[in-house]
Structures are given as C-alpha cells and as structure tokens.
Amino acid sequence: MRKLLILFLSLAPFFVRAQLFEYSKAGVQQVSLPSGVKYKVNQAPFISFRVNDEVIGSPAQEGADKRFETLYTHPSSKSSLPYKITFTFKNTSATDTLTIENVVPFGENPDHVYITGLGEHRLSRSVIYRPGFGPIGVILPDNAWELGFGILPLPDGNAVAGLTRRKSWEKAQRKRFETVIYPGGEVTYELWYEPFTGNWQEGLRLMFQKHFLFDLEQFDNSLFERPDLAWIRKAYAINLMMAWDKDFYNPRYGIYYLPKTIEKAKSLIGGWDVIGFWPTWPSLGLDQRNQWDMFRNLPGGLKELKRITIDAHKAGTKVFFCYNPWDESTTATTFAEQMAGMTDMLKATDTDGVVLDTRGSSSAEIQSAGDAAKEGVIMYSEGMAIPKDMPGIISGRVRNALEYPPLLNLNKFIKPDFAIFRVAELAYEPILREYNLSLFNGHGVEINQFQPGRPEWVDEQYKHLGRILMVLRSNSDVFNYSTLTPLVPTLRDSVYVNEWKSDAKTLYTIYNANPEGHTGPLFDLDVPDTHHAVNLWTHEPVTMQDGKVVVSIGGFAPGDLGTNNEGTVSVVAVFPKVLQISRRGDELSIESPPGKITLSINGPGYDKKPYELEGGKHSLSIRKTFGWQEGSVVIQYLTDGELLDEAVFELKASDPWLISSSSSTAGNNVDPS
Numbered sequence: 001m002r003k004l005l006i007l008f009l010s011l012a013p014f015f016v017r018a019q020l021f022e023y024s025k026a027g028v029q030q031v032s033l034p035s036g037v038k039y040k041v042n043q044a045p046f047i048s049f050r051v052n053d054e055v056i057g058s059p060a061q062e063g064a065d066k067r068f069e070t071l072y073t074h075p076s077s078k079s080s081l082p083y084k085i086t087f088t089f090k091n092t093s094a095t096d097t098l099t100i101e102n103v104v105p106f107g108e109n110p111d112h113v114y115i116t117g118l119g120e121h122r123l124s125r126s127v128i129y130r131p132g133f134g135p136i137g138v139i140l141p142d143n144a145w146e147l148g149f150g151i152l153p154l155p156d157g158n159a160v161a162g163l164t165r166r167k168s169w170e171k172a173q174r175k176r177f178e179t180v181i182y183p184g185g186e187v188t189y190e191l192w193y194e195p196f197t198g199n200w201q202e203g204l205r206l207m208f209q210k211h212f213l214f215d216l217e218q219f220d221n222s223l224f225e226r227p228d229l230a231w232i233r234k235a236y237a238i239n240l241m242m243a244w245d246k247d248f249y250n251p252r253y254g255i256y257y258l259p260k261t262i263e264k265a266k267s268l269i270g271g272w273d274v275i276g277f278w279p280t281w282p283s284l285g286l287d288q289r290n291q292w293d294m295f296r297n298l299p300g301g302l303k304e305l306k307r308i309t310i311d312a313h314k315a316g317t318k319v320f321f322c323y324n325p326w327d328e329s330t331t332a333t334t335f336a337e338q339m340a341g342m343t344d345m346l347k348a349t350d351t352d353g354v355v356l357d358t359r360g361s362s363s364a365e366i367q368s369a370g371d372a373a374k375e376g377v378i379m380y381s382e383g384m385a386i387p388k389d390m391p392g393i394i395s396g397r398v399r400n401a402l403e404y405p406p407l408l409n410l411n412k413f414i415k416p417d418f419a420i421f422r423v424a425e426l427a428y429e430p431i432l433r434e435y436n437l438s439l440f441n442g443h444g445v446e447i448n449q450f451q452p453g454r455p456e457w458v459d460e461q462y463k464h465l466g467r468i469l470m471v472l473r474s475n476s477d478v479f480n481y482s483t484l485t486p487l488v489p490t491l492r493d494s495v496y497v498n499e500w501k502s503d504a505k506t507l508y509t510i511y512n513a514n515p516e517g518h519t520g521p522l523f524d525l526d527v528p529d530t531h532h533a534v535n536l537w538t539h540e541p542v543t544m545q546d547g548k549v550v551v552s553i554g555g556f557a558p559g560d561l562g563t564n565n566e567g568t569v570s571v572v573a574v575f576p577k578v579l580q581i582s583r584r585g586d587e588l589s590i591e592s593p594p595g596k597i598t599l600s601i602n603g604p605g606y607d608k609k610p611y612e613l614e615g616g617k618h619s620l621s622i623r624k625t626f627g628w629q630e631g632s633v634v635i636q637y638l639t640d641g642e643l644l645d646e647a648v649f650e651l652k653a654s655d656p657w658l659i660s661s662s663s664s665t666a667g668n669n670v671d672p673s
Helices: 200-210 227-234 258-269 291-296 301-314 335-349 364-371 387-392 410-414 432-441 458-474 476-481 622-626
Strands: 004-008 020-024 027-032 038-044 047-051 054-058 068-071 083-091 098-105 114-117 126-129 136-139 148-153 158-174 178-197 237-242 274-278 318-323 353-356 378-381 395-398 419-425 444-448 483-485 495-501 506-512 518-524 531-535 543-545 548-553 568-576 580-584 587-591 596-601 611-614 617-621 631-639 642-651
Touching: 083 098, 098 114, 098 158, 136 410, 148 200, 158 200, 178 200, 200 410, 227 378, 227 476, 237 258, 258 274, 258 301, 258 458, 274 353, 291 301, 291 318, 291 335, 301 318, 301 335, 318 335, 318 378, 335 364, 353 364, 364 378, 419 432, 432 444, 432 458, 432 495, 432 506, 432 568, 444 458, 458 476, 476 495, 476 506, 495 518, 506 518, 506 548, 531 642, 548 568, 568 642, 580 642, 587 622, 596 622, 617 622
Parallel strands: 004 068, 098 148, 237 274, 237 444, 274 318, 318 353, 353 378, 378 395, 395 419, 419 444
Antiparallel strands: 004 083, 020 027, 027 038, 047 054, 047 098, 083 178, 098 178, 114 126, 114 148, 126 136, 148 158, 158 178, 483 495, 495 506, 506 568, 518 548, 531 568, 543 548, 580 587, 587 617, 596 611, 596 631, 631 642
8 A cells, every 4th residue: 555644844834924824634724824814714725736647636526535644733933024934745655656746735726726737748847827728838947847836816916926936855766857766765846835916926926036936035226236147138130050051161162151151141031140160079078179170160260250240230139159168078177267268268359148958047156257258258058047046147048959949938927037048950850839938938949950951941930930029129118127927828739929018019929829729819918008009010090999908929830730840920000009000191200209110011921121210200192112012011110120109001902192282383473454
C-alpha cells in the first residue's frame, strides 16, 4: 500500500485572524481579510496535488482512504504579507515509489483560475486554466516549471492569490515538472498567498511581477536604467548565422556578403536590428586555437571584421559575436583571460554585443568586460534568465528546444522591459506561428540560420514578419513600459487578447488559433469621447457593437493547426485624438503637435516610401500627392519613432472630386455707355 505523510511546518496562518484563513480537515472554511471583512468559503482545499496521477486534496478529501495523514504544528509568531507555509510530502512506504506533481493552491477547480501541468511533454506542459475557456500553454522560468498558481475567488471583487514552488528534496529524483520520491524520501514545497482586489490577472501580477516568484527579495534595476543599453529594447529582429554562411561570407568570390544581406532585408522587414556571427562551434577544440584565434583567422582578420561592422552600423544594424565559456582546453583558458580576450575583440571589431553560449545568465565580470571596450555593449544569453538572474542581464532568448512553444510567455509578464527574442529556425518548416506569437507577446524574433536550408517560402514569410515588426517597433514603449494584462476575456475561445495599457495609448494584440478565423464582437472596450480606436493590422477604424470591439481576423489552412505555421493576428489600438484632419474636395488639412506625420496608401510598409511631413499645420492636394490611386489613406503621427495616433480615410476613383477652385478676376473698367 502507498503511504504519504504530509508535514505542514508552519501553519500559524490557519488559526490567526490577521492571517486570512480558518481551516479544518475539510478545507478552508472562512477568509478574514486584513480589513476585517470575513467571507465563508465552501470548503476549498488549501492545496491539491497529484500522487501517481491521482488528484488529492489536502487535508484528505472526504471519504479518501487512509494513505494520507496530516500533522500540524502551530508556531505562535505572526507573519506579514505575503504569508508563507512550508510543507513536506514524505513517502512512508517501505517499497513503493511515489510521483508528486501538480501542487495547486486552492485545488484544481473548474471555477478557479490556476496554473499547473497537463500531459506528459518532457519540456512544456504548464497551462493556465480559466473558467469557461480551454487550457492555454504558458512559458515559465526555467527554474519554475513545477510551480502551481491558483486564485481563490471571494465576493465583492476580492480574492486570494497562491503560489507553490518546490524548495528541496531528499531520497528523491527532481524532474522538470514532478518529483519521484523513493521509499523514505521526501520533497518540500513552499506556498505563498496574499489577498488582492480586482480580476485574476492582478493576482498573477502580485506573484509574478511584484514578488518575482519569490526568487529574490529585491530587484536591482541598475542595468535596466542605463541609457547606453536601452537600445536593445527597441530591437525586435536578430539574425544569428555561422561565419561560413553565404549570407555572411561568399567563398566563391572571396568577399563578405553581409552588407548585401543587410540591404536585402530592408524592403522585407525594415532591416536587421542585430546580426550575430559564429566562427567557433563546432570546430573549436579540433586544434590548438582558442576561440579568439578563430576570429583572427577569418578572411581579412579583425581589420576586415571591423570594416563590415562599420558598414552595418551605417545601415542601422548592430553586430554581435559569440563567447564560448566552455573553451577550456585551448590557450587562454582562465576566466580572466577569456574576459580580457572578449574586451580586446570588442575593441578591435567595434562590435556591439556578445552571445553567451550555454548561459542563461550573465555576471558583473562579463558585463564589465563589455563596458571596458565601449558603451552600449549588450550581453545576450543563449537561455532565458530566471528571475533571480534578471538583474544581471537585460536580454535573452526563448530557446528553440521548445519546438512548438506555448502560447503565452509569462517571462515577458514578469519583467516587461527585459528584451526577449524567440528563436525561429528557417531550415525545417514554415514558421508564421513563431512570428505571430512574437507580436501577441510583444517581444522580438531571432532568426537562427545555423542549420543548412533556405526554403522558397522564407522571403514571403519575411514580408509577414515585416508587418509585425512595424507594429512592434512603432509601439516599443507600450510593449516595454506599459501595464500588461494577459488574456482579457473574449466572446470566443481560441481567439486570445493581451492588453498593453499606458498613459499615451492602449494596444490589444490578438492571436487567433481557429482555422475559420473570427468576424464579430470579441471583447469589451470603453473608448472615451477624447479617444478613438483603430485596427493597426488592417488600418481601418474600429467598429463597436454594444460596447464590444468588432474584429475581423482571417483564418488559415486547417492542416496547419498544431504546427509552427498556424494562427493569424490582429492589433487594436486606442489613441487620444491627436491628429486634427479635415477634407474639402481635393484639399486635405492636417494639424498635429511637433513630431512627424506620415501618409501612405493602404497602410505603411517597408517596401514603400511614405509621404512625410513635420508636425504642425499642413494643407495639401490629395491627387497631386497620391495620384489617381484607390484605397485607404493612412495618416500616422509619431514622435521619436513611437506611434501616438493614426487616422484613416478612403479614396475612391468613383467619388466626385472638386478639381478646381473659384477665384476673383480683375474688374472691367470700361464705361458701358
């Protein structure tokens, strides 16, 4: 018979009025908020968990067998918000091995919002459950895939948020999502909980943003406040390639092809924000050369690398190179020698950042090696930093080990101004979903072309990426510094909406996972009289119906469902009415504050040049400006590249146009007599 003993090591909150709960073996009976308001609860379990895939509530569910015992201790000390409980699962069986997983605050309840595991995928099984909707995959920090999150809803807009994290284990095997406990072994979890007011996303914000999943007590924001490093937060397109890639160097002609690669990308995606090159792995270690020698041995040496870097800078592209910390069997093997080599390489080539191979973090020493070379050097880790490592690095990747990544990236939610790039590979299959999710989650894309193969669909899909990048780049401030509210309620499951709200504007990124698409009301939106709503994907005014946004979003081939080519996107923006526009016949009058005004037919694009004006008052002829074209005229107002308003009106060749104007002529002074 399996036996599991649950030891609660700190249960004072159950019995102290200021600490929220009155509790019995049947579950939570009453919640007493710090304000003194009390709510009766219908016996919600304090946690639930799975033992060998069987869901168990703790304390033991009504009628459960006697495999589970609960021991309580009652420390008298009073804790402060957030409250914490430590508890241990101990396998008391002499022969059985038990698997513990899915430890969820307040239980797996269809009426609750909660995060836990689903399925058996070895890398990605964390999902968020919401009442009335299907589960959605979420990306969590690499040290927290086993976490449980839950909301205990209360009346009057109140609720309690709970978070569980695995702390330690003994005579047990720790796995990514579960813990295998051998006879006599144990695993210890910590549970934090705290009351809040508002929708469930505020409870998520409490645990993920305010407390950083309890990975660290205080966040040192110094790197994020450095002006010289801020440029990476406006970068959304990185390309990493091998030094022998023909897009980098063409051996047939003996020339560096990188300038042509950068130029080609301008009309497709607006250019690469960063190009990274990699001359080391997999050949590093085959001879006596260290990693820095391999840079020096590239055609033309460091002098030529500096020349192509300067050319890239002129085209608006930064350049990264790789650092391999595992280079320990060649010369220059000490860490100090590696750092000195990094500084020398940055100085010699004038490059702008370093890809930290095999690392999910940086360090003060590594950043100092960059700072010693020049200002603005970015450390870009191969993996995504966990919360406790985020203060030491400001950019990282969603690795391609997650071949079909979960829909919602909660790393972006934890630290919105951390520059994240999803790794997308060209060699295997069409990848529209990779691009679409970058827009939905408000982060960048890394095109990784280490693998051979350049399919015929690449340039066509780059055009789609270009539309996405234009939205990301022109709304960078809202994607980095706004209040992100993920998964606002929609009228249709499988069509998902994230809200990004700032003082200047509010954006809604929409991801559709339904092959049929969607046309009709989708989500609630209150637009003040001083504002208006525009669709930034279709460049059309937004229609409202009974207080809900009407969205028309196309479908996709049913065969693409479940692949990296699925999905369609849209973007709704709410702007204050900054642009003042009037039209009389052929005359268009525009007025705006200082900044830049752009006009384009059927929306802006990197393959067309807009008509540009300085902010102020302007009057122009529509036909002289655009000719006899039909379609929508999209007028955008920007300051420092940030979109602050957009207006749209239609041009139709069938419309009557006033093409002349009356003018007074000189009078006839001849005497009619």
